[in-house]
Amino acid sequence: MNQQHLSSVHPDAKIGSNVTISPFCFIDKDVVIGDNTWIGPNVTIFDGARIGNNVRIFPGAVIAGIPQDLKFQGEITTATIGDNSTIREFVTVNRGTAAAGSTVVGNNCLIMAYAHVAHDCILGNHVILANNVNLAGHVEIEDWAILEGLVAVQQFTRIGAHSFIAGGSLVRKHVPPFVKAAREPLSYAGVNVVGLQRRNFSAEQINHIHEIYRILFVKGVRLSKAIEIIEGQIEPTTERSNILDFVRNKPEIMKGLRHINGSALTNEG
Secondary structure: OEEOOOOEEOOOOEEOOOOEEOOOOEEOOOOEEOOOOEEOOOOEEOOOEEEOOOOEEOOOOEEEEOOOOOOOOOOOOEEEEOOOOEEOOOOEEEOOOOOOOEEEEOOOOEEOOOOEEOOOOEEOOOOEEOOOOEEOOOOEEOOOOEEOOOOEEOOOOEEOOOOEEOOOOEEOOEEOOOEEEEOOOOEEEEEOHHHHHHOOOOHHHHHHHHHHHHHHHHOOOOHHHHHHHHHHHOOOOHHHHHHHHHHHHOOOEOEOOOEEOOEEOOOOO
16 A cells, blocks of 8 residues: 555555555545555545445545435445546545445446535446536436536436436436436437447447337327337337336336427326
8 A cells, every 4th residue: 555644544444455545635444445546635535435446536535425314323334436436526425324325336437526426326337427417315327327517316316327418407307228318307319329339239229229219209109108019019129128127117207309390299107
């Protein structure tokens, strides 16, 4: 461990090999830091932090602060940062409450400056939160999702894998996988074609996803009817299963295209 004398590291903290701890850091007692991790200056890591290997934490970040939840009674909980993730300047990641026990940021994530990850949030792998994204408690974000700057997400909301949410959006409804979401109120803005191409989805897979979302979000039928049509007309695939499982479990999804040829459409019901 490469530790500067100007930092405060509790002797009981478990620090891996080849870890750099820069000046003016505070690292509490019940903390685990994996190998080859870099902790920049003025970082605060409280009890309950579980930080993986090859993580980079930039100046001013606070990991495992107690939840901003009035129900919190001092219970022992954790905040986990997965391997190869980057936490930029002044990010705050609060630890969990008794409700879930842990806040989790997965592997290979990028959490940009001033973002906030509240208690009991679960972020998958390869998630990107751009600057000033704010997640309320119990938000779930699946693998490869990207939230642009200044997105605010309401508590207990779920955001599907490979989705993309435009900057400044207010997310009050669940966002299913593979889509772009924008506008106010948050609405379907097409399939995340660029993101899927970057992750080696084939043209056939992307067209298949388009077909499903045309029924869910463009035809203007109720959600229950859209599911029935998809099951009857669309070939079963992994992508179809992922989408249908999501909307069955989280029927309070965002709206479909709001206007087509002047007619308001909705996927509610």
